[in-house]
Amino acid sequence: MLTPAAYDVTGLARELRGNLRGTVGDDTRSRALYAADGSNYRDVPDVVVVPADQDDLATAVRLTAAAGAPVTLRGGGTSMAGNAIGGVVIDASRHVNRILGIDREARTAIVEPGVVLTHLLAAARPYGLAFGADPSSGSRATLGGMIANNACGAHSVAWGTTADNVRSLDVLLADGTRCTFDAGLAGSAEEVARYREGFAGRGGAEGELHRRLQGFVDRNELIIRRRFGQFTRQISGYALHRLLPGNGYDVAGLLCGSEGGFAATLQATVALTPLPAAKVLCVLGFADSISSADCVPVVLRHGPLTMESINLDLVERLPSEVRDAAVEAGLPAGQAWLLVEMGGEDEASAAVAARKMLEELRDSGSPASASLVTDPGAQSVLWRCRTDAAGLATRRADGAEAWGGWEDAAVPPERLGDYLRGLDEVLGQHGLSGASYGHFGEGCMHMRIDFDLLSRRGLATYRDFVEQATDLVVSLGGSVSGEHGDGRARSELLARMYGEDGVRLLTEMKDIWDPRRVMNPGVIVDPLPVDAGIRHDGPAKDRKLLTVFAYADDNHDFAQAQRRCVGIGKCRQTSGGVMCPSYQVTREELHSTRGRAHLLWEMLEGDLVTDGWRSTEVRDALDLCLSCKGCQSDCPVNVDMATYKAEFTHHHYARRPWARPLSHWSMGWLPVWSRIASRAPRIVNKVTKSALVKRLGGIAEQREVPAFAEQSFTDWFVARGNSQPSQDAMAGRRGAEGQGGEVPGGEVGGGKGRVVLWPDTFTNYLAPEIGRAAVEVLEAAGYEVVLPEKPVCCGLTWVSTGQLGMAKTVMERSLRALAPHLAAGTPIVGLEPSCTAALRQDAPELLEGSKLAVAAAASTYTFAEFLDQAEWKPPQVGGEALVQTHCHQHAVLGFDADRSVMAAAGIKAVVPDAGCCGLAGNFGFERDHYEVSKAVGERVLLPAVREADEQTAIVADGFSCRTQITHGTTRHPLHLAQLLADALDRDE
Structure with missing residues (x-):
């Protein structure tokens, strides 16, 4: 491999800092954050640059190239083939991300390379336009990255690849020349010839470049015609065919897919496609993927907008509620499915087109079952099965790990069935399996395979497999890359695909643009072996750390838990969802779930981040993690950064209590301080208003400390005259772990039996009115409400501050208090979502092997869950409610029951995507x-509350959510229990 000459890293970093307004990082943390992308590879960069604007980007490229250093341009960092790692990484995504204009008449947009696709789509939508290439990573993929890899997406079968939709590129060459290249001329041979001559006649470096390009084409036209551009998804190598006169001398198209190896994109003018007035989705079910592939030519004759595949392996890995919703939305019986979208002037004409396609499919003898889905909501549910596939495929159904490395080969669509048959044979020869999905309309299949990338033997098998799979693809006239580019995963394989003559052409083209080999060296030309630099083949895999959490789903292995993050980058989206709130406001890689996961991995690797649990780099990365658990549900691979943060924090401060932040003592021990405060709440409330107390507690002076109630909920409950189960009544009853017998069954007190209401710290000491409302509602529903005999706590505040030893002690004591109720099968109802989630999830993971923890998790319900299954008709509240779902509820418990109860109460629930x-x-x-x-609050939630009508109820079951709303608006949110109790009072 040819690499740039050695260069002065320290001197270059100093020069970049002196000339840029953006940030330049050659520190450990910056380098660790960018050592990996969405691939299997790791290459620690020398310097990371985040330019402030387009001019800064150009300066960074010019200075880096002039120093002879490798220039690695990076967008969203989601490249799956190792296309954008190593050297001097220049990240344009944070600041060089403006949409500079949209021309409705010309149907074009001018964008900077850091523009995220979904942002462009949102800007174009009011004009009825969209960008034609739409990869499933669009919520974080940048236009610059899409141009570099010639991204395709679901609709490219109708609207083309990125290269087909680029009109011009403003770029900077390695020698510092700034110029613009167009997409070529659609005209006669004579017109194209004059067009070429015009560029060749220019002076300077730009004219010389055009003359060399045209001479290259004239010398090699025959072989280019025979080897390149044979079908739409032949993405591998450089798109040399774009320069042919018959293609209008499309230099911009050549740059697309060059993976940053020719020039740096500073700005692009892209074409926008008119959106169809209506779309319907036809879902076809098959017994297997091969039979679905065999019907592709028939479907293509009907001009579908898209034709995407998924299989049962992936559907079974979806959350159960999504899987059930997909079946309800129209997923027919089968083991594999094609999602075929048809467009039309209206829904009726789109449906007619779909029915014609189905009719011909039946006539062809296809065994497909089918459903026609017209409802947009149902279509969205079905599309989620496909868009989450990249993440879902990283784990087999049995939990074993699966990887990219052979994830996007393509063949001409009519050969797809043959390819799948041959691929099954090659997989079987090596004892491998994988979940597949992809763009069947263009013969491209994505796949994650259960390679063993952790051992020498496994890596040898990986290499043998990709070589045999390459030969299979080549024999069918296919391409080793059909979408994601070659990068480090496939560049070495180009010799098998194009042969010696083809590789010679690629090398000559690289030399025309980048003779010093400084632009993303080692990609496409001069490649490293495909099995070199594998990220997982390092010390991290052998580090078996002693942890407090069990990590049962990851083979009790903290390192395997960290391998969940494969760089998909969904946590970098800013267009909705819970994950990742800190990234959504800072837009820094450091504050994304992926960034934190990468630093944790580097901590395990140990050669860059060397301090282990004591690492300040990891501590600082985790500092802005809100422990919201959004990643646990929103991340397709279920990265649980809240748990990892708690684990790390526990070890980081082990045997160093003095080093902990003050807030760990003031708020981490809130349950203890609350119990003490309840003895003299008026005095405590006066004291906590002082600036000194806030300062000593590490509390922001802008925050108002919530007031402690003058009477706790448990005190009210006892004073109300409720009789708790006595010690005598409990004696001799057989409980869990061998203690106790049975609580008398049948109707006790309330007609439907007894329920334990969990008196969490927030409800008990800070918001007892919610507990009182819940008692009223539960009793109205026919239940006798009881409380645990002794003080209980879920331990959450100690978990979130990484004081796991104390958390376990508190949990164990509380569960022992619950033991008689658990033995009797008495349900437990939680009012605070975070505490309920802790009982449901954190307790079993911290107290592995505890029968009480398992029993409590199975017996614990949210307030809405319990009412939803109680066969009780709630009072008619009516009206509209703006509802903020607690993030722990979103991640662990779900919100369906709340919707159901509110609907039964006549409440129209509006849930902003906050x-x-x-x-x-x-x-x-x-x-x-x-x-x-x-x-974070001002991003969506607080403005939505301020804009809500005064008659709209504001509902937030979580204490944190209610507090944020109270501090940030003039509204006072309610718990669902309060809404229902108020309606009961009105009915009386």
Whole structure:
């Protein structure tokens, strides 16, 4: 492999800092953050640059190239083939991301390389336009990255690849020349000839480049015609055929897919496609993927907008509620499915087109079952099965790991069935399996395979497999890359695909553009072996750390848990969802779930981040993690950063209590301080208003400390005259872990039996009115409400501050208090979602092997869950409610029951796509986190509350959510229990 000559890294970093307004990082943390992308590879960069604007980007490229250093341009960092790692990484996504204009008449947009696809789509939608290439990673993929890899997406079968939709590119060459290249001329041979001559006649470096390009084409036209551009998804190598006169001398098209190896994109003019007036989705079910592939030519004759495949392996890995919703939305019986979208002037004409396609499919003898889906909501549910596939495929159904490395080969669509048959044979020869999905309309299949990338033997098998799979693809006239580019995963394979003559052409083209080999060296030309630099083949895999959490789903292995993050980057989206709230406001890689996961991995790897659990780099990366758990549900591979943060924090401060932040003592021990405060709440409330107390507690001075109630909920409950189960009544009853017998069954008190109401710290000491409302509702529903005999706590505040030893002690004591009720099968109802989630999930993971923890998790319900299954007709509240779902409820418990109960009560629930409220327990109270907390709240939630009609109820079951809303607006949110109790009172 040819590489740039050695260069002075320290000197270059100093020069970049002196000439850029953006940031330049050659520190450990910056380099660790960018050592990996969405692939299997790791290459620690020398320097990371985040330019401030387009001119800064150009300066960074010019200075880096002039120093002889490798220039690695990076967009969203989601490249799956190792296309954008190593050297000097220049990240354009944070600042060089403006949409500079949209021309409705010309149907074009001018964008900078850091523009995220979904942002462009949102800007174009009011004009009835869209960008034709739409990969499933569009919520974080940048236009610059899409141009570099010639991204395709689901609709490219109708609207073309990125290269087909680029009109011109403003670029910077390695020698510092700034110029513009167009997409070529659609005209006669004579017109194209004059067009070429015009460029060749220019002076300077630009004219010389055009003359060399045209001479290259004239010398090699025959072989280019025979080897390149044979079908739409032949993405591998350079698109040399774009330069042919018959293609209008399309230099911009050549740059697309060059993976940053020719020039740096500074700005692009792209074409926008008119959206169809209506779309219907036809879902075809098959017994297997091969039979679905065999019907592709028939479907293509009907001009579908898209034809995407998924299989049962992936559907079974979806969350159960999504899987059930997909069946309800129209997923027919089968083991494999094609999602075929048809467009039309209206829904009726789109449906007619779909029925014609189905009719011919039946006539062809296809065994497909089918459903026609017209409802947009149902279509969205079905599309989620496909868009989450890349993440879902990283784990087999039995939990074993699966990887990219052979994830996007393509063949001409009519050969797809043959390819799948041959691929099954090659997989079988090596004892491998994988979940597949992809763009069947263009013969491209994505796949994650259960390679063993952790051993020498496994890597040898990996290499043998990709070589045999390459030969199979080549024999069918296919391409080793059909979408994601070659990168490090496939560049070495180009010799098998194009032969010696073809590789010679690629090398000559590289030399025309980049003779010093500084632009993303080692990609396409001069490649490293495909099995070199594998990220997982390092010390991290052998580090078996002693952890407090069990990580049962990851083979009790913290390193395997960290391998969940494969760089998909969904946590970098800013267009909705819970994950990742801090990234959504800072837009820094450091504050994404992926960034934190990469630093944790580097901590395990140990050669860059060397301090293990004591690492300040990891500590600082985790600092702005709100522990919202949004990643656990929103991340397709279920990365659980809240748990990893708690684990790390526990070890980081082990045997160093003095080093902990003050807030760990003030808010981490809130249950203890609350119990003490309840003895003299008036005095405590006066004291906590002082600036000194806030300062000593690490609390932001802008925050108002919530007032402790003058009477706790448990005190009210006892004073009300409720009789708790006595010690005598409990004696001799057989309980869990061998203690106790049975609580008398049948109707006790209430006609439907007894229910334990969990008196969490927030409800008990800070919001007892919610507990009182819940008692009223549960009794109205026919239940006798009881409380645990002794004080209980879920331990959450100690978990979130990484004091896991104390958390376990508190949990164990509380579960022992519950033992008689658990033995009797008495349900437990939680009012605070975070505490309910802790009982449902954290307790079993921290107390592995505890029968009480397992029993409590199975017996614990949210307030809405319990009412939803109680066969009780709630009072008619009516009206509209703006509902903020607690992020722990979103991640662990779900919201369906709440919707059901509110609908039964006549409440129209409006749930804004706000994600986390931003307070997140202790996070938003902490002095150093106030600004981020406020920014998270102001992103969606607080403006939505302010804009809500006064008659609209504001509902938030979580104490943090209610507090953030109260601090940020004039509204006072309610718990669902309060809404229902108020209606009961009105009915009386």
